[in-house]
Every structure is written in C-alpha cells, then in structure tokens.
Amino acid sequence: MESFNIFKGYDKVKPSEDPNSLPNQPKTIPKKRRKIIAITLTIVLTLIIGSFVGAVIYESVTEPPESEELASNSVESLKTVCAVTRYPNSCFSSISSLNKPLTANPLNFFNLSLQATVRELSNLNSLPKELISKSNDKPTESALKDCISLFDEALNRLNRSFELMKVGPGEKVLTEMKISDIQTWISAAMTDQDTCLEGIGEMRSTVPNEFKVKVQKSQECMSNSLAILNNIQSLFDKFGLAMP
C-alpha cells in the first residue's frame, strides 16, 4: 500500500525501514516515492489555491442577505418601508424631514410615520382659525369650525395609537389586538379628514386651495401609516427581525 507511505515522506525515514540505505550515507528518498510526493503536493496545493480563489469569487459574487443590507442602510430601509404605501414619496419625505434617527426597524418607521402625521395635523390647526377671522361667509365659517373639531378628534385618535404602543417590561408592543385597534384609530382619523374635506369642498370659491392641499397631505400621511401597519409583519420578516 504505497499510498499510506506518502505522508511519511515528510518524516525522517528510519534506516530499518529502508533496505537500500547504508549507514552514514546521505538519506535519499526512493524515486517512485518522490514522484508520488510531488504529485500529492501538486494536488494539495491546487486544492488549497482553488478553494481560496473560490472563496474570494463567492464573496464578491454573492450579495449579503437583504436583511443585512437593510439593517446597515437606513435610507434603503426607509425606502423599503415606504414602498408598501400608496404615496411612497410623501412617506419618505415626511419621515426624513422629522430629522430623527432612523433605526432600521419597521416599528420605528411606523412610529415616525405617525409622528409625521401628528406634525402635519398640528400644522393644520391654526389655518382654519386664520381663515375664519378673514371670512365673512357664515357657511364657510361653519365648515371651517367643523374642521377644527375634526382635527382635534383626529389628533386624539392618533394620540391613543401612541398610548397603545407603550408597554411595560415583558409586554408585547404589537399584539394582533393592538394592531387592529391602531388600524381602527387611524382609519377613524382619516374619516375625520374626509369629513372636513367634504365640508369645505362645498365652499369651492371661499376656502383657499392651500388649505385643501394641506388637509390632503395629512390624509396621505395617515394612509401611509396605515399601509405600514398593515404590512408590519411582512416588513419585520423582510428585515429579518421578530415582532416586538
């Protein structure tokens, strides 16, 4: 069994093992064995270099898992989250303009989207009051007053959504029940905005377009928040994270 002797080539050959060797003669490895060692070395080196080159190629060709990429790039992760919404551009700009740290976590993005919605709504608050003070048309004033109380109501509903996400230690942030409740609050807030828009829609000439555009913008924010929430499980899957 010649092959068993291959690796012995690296050791000293004991004189007793080599019948050709004479005492005090420089040690030589038999020709046949030398050939086998050379072939073996070639094969081993080829395998080592081959697997090294292979690993390098593998490294450069295969992309990191999507979840890893999302975790390391907050802009990409925000884009991924906003891609589930109907108004991805307004989702992206409203959340990034909050200037809050973007943690690559769908719950964080949902929270930020809700905060952006609250901000839009808060920005809206003073406008109907201003318009009322300038108006001398009773039906318009009445429609604007309705909007003021509808905005208040919508803000309250959004506040309740934040409350629902507050948890004590060991409690789950997002249970199915909570998700469903928050969906209800946001949907109801959207209905409030719709009602305001319908009211002022009838006052075409007397309510400036700017106001309608702003109400619509807050509507978009709510719609985006709702879409993120509706897709929260699949987003967590995409990010390779467990639902908190």
Ligand SMILES: *[C@@H]1O[C@H](CO)[C@@H](O)[C@H](O)[C@H]1NC(C)=O
């Ligand atoms: C949502 O954001 C608010 C305000 O930054 C924060 O207090 C709250 O802890 C956040 N909630 C979750 C569930 O991340």
Ligand SMILES: *[C@@H]1O[C@H](CO)[C@@H](O)[C@H](O)[C@H]1NC(C)=O
């Ligand atoms: C919502 O909560 C914020 C603080 O968390 C508060 O400042 C605001 O007045 C609340 N809005 C309503 C309509 O309750």
